[in-house]
Amino acid sequence: MLALALASTTEPLAAPGLFSIGPLTVTNAMLFAVITALFTIGILLVAARYSQLHPKSRLAYLFELLVDFIWGVAISTFGDRKTALKHLPFLGTLFIFILIGNLTGSGLLPGVGTITAHTASGSEPLLRPFTTDLNATLAMAILTIGSVQFYAVRQLGLKGHIKHYFASPLWNPMNLFIGLNEVFGELLRIVTLSMRLFGVIYAGEVLIAAVTSLAGNLGWLAAVPTVLMEIFFSFIQAYVFMMLTATYLSVALGGEHETREAELVS
Amino acid sequence: MQHADPQLVKGLAIGLGAIGPAIGVGLIGSAAVGAIGRNPEMQGRILSTAFVMAGLVDAVLAFVLLIVFTTK
Numbered sequence: 580m581l582a583l584a585l586a587s588t589t590e591p592l593a594a595p596g597l598f599s600i601g602p603l604t605v606t607n608a609m610l611f612a613v614i615t616a617l618f619t620i621g622i623l624l625v626a627a628r629y630s631q632l633h634p635k636s637r638l639a640y641l642f643e644l645l646v647d648f649i650w651g652v653a654i655s656t657f658g659d660r661k662t663a664l665k666h667l668p669f670l671g672t673l674f675i676f677i678l679i680g681n682l683t684g685s686g687l688l689p690g691v692g693t694i695t696a697h698t699a700s701g702s703e704p705l706l707r708p709f710t711t712d713l714n715a716t717l718a719m720a721i722l723t724i725g726s727v728q729f730y731a732v733r734q735l736g737l738k739g740h741i742k743h744y745f746a747s748p749l750w751n752p753m754n755l756f757i758g759l760n761e762v763f764g765e766l767l768r769i770v771t772l773s774m775r776l777f778g779v780i781y782a783g784e785v786l787i788a789a790v791t792s793l794a795g796n797l798g799w800l801a802a803v804p805t806v807l808m809e810i811f812f813s814f815i816q817a818y819v820f821m822m823l824t825a826t827y828l829s830v831a832l833g834g835e836h837e838t839r840e841a842e843l844v845s
Numbered sequence: 846m847q848h849a850d851p852q853l854v855k856g857l858a859i860g861l862g863a864i865g866p867a868i869g870v871g872l873i874g875s876a877a878v879g880a881i882g883r884n885p886e887m888q889g890r891i892l893s894t895a896f897v898m899a900g901l902v903d904a905v906l907a908f909v910l911l912i913v914f915t916t917k
Binding site for chain 1: 896897899900901903904907908910911914915
């Protein structure tokens with residue numbers, strides 16, 4: 580019988596703490612999230628510096644391609660140039676940050692998860708990709724849904740936003756039930772958004788470890804297709820997160836987008 | 846159930862948990878192929894939408910993998 584005992588060889592579900600600043604325990608996922616964010620900001624600043632009408636720099640061209648792709652998603656979801664332009668920075672931030680975080684988790688970077696630090700509770704990996712920590716994805720999902728609610732309240736007013744959930748005669752028990760269902764669904768979006776991203780990326784990392792340990796001496800060769808699949812899933816999950824955010828935003832900001840999209844298609 | 850073999854439970858979990866996503870991905874693939882057959886000039890948009898839907902469905906299998914790999 581094959582005894583893998585993978586639960587002990589791969590990293591635990593909860594990110595272990597490295598050190599603490601006052602009451603805040605800094606985990607390795609938090610440390611790497613800060614490093615990833617600084618790297619992302621830096622590379623975007625460099626790309627923005629070299630961006631021009633006919634970009635000669637390959638980096639600027641690549642990032643313009645990426646922003647153009649996000650712009651396409653935004654304009655096809657909102658159907659309105661002004662609204663899309665207003666929410667483009669948020670969507671772009673989500674996509675690029677999640678994409679880079681996922682790519683660091685797909686076994687591409689040497690040192691991530693293998694460099695260990697000696698802490699009070701033993702030796703722990705120093706760097707851990709932040710999307711393989713449920714706290715990180717949950718925080719992103721709460722921020723996303725929270726800002727969707729914020730924009731909806733600012734656009735429609737508090738009364739108009741509540742009317743979005745509850746139909747007009749509230750004494751009708753059916754309307755009340757449907758409204759409560761909608762509010763519960765809004766809370767459930769936080770759970771599904773965070774669990775989808777976390778589950779896929781963490782399971783992918785564990786899958787790479789499992790395939791490597793199954794293959795024995797040729798583990799590095801056997802892991803190559805899995806790593807390629809993980810790169811593909813990194814893109815898909817970042818795109819899904821951004822697209823779902825755009826869809827939630829456009830639904831919460833008002834119902835006229837459907838007719839506009841129908842006009843665009845026809 | 847306290848005498849159940851954990852390896853058997855793991856095998857059953859991955860086997861039963863793969864049924865749903867497999868059916869889902871199959872349905873997405875058949876729908877995408879049918880749609881491309883109907884209007885081949887929309888192939889790019891249909892394929893990208895199909896990949897996104899496959900990503901949504903694969904999350905279920907990822908949860909199963911997560912449970913299988915992280916329990917002893």
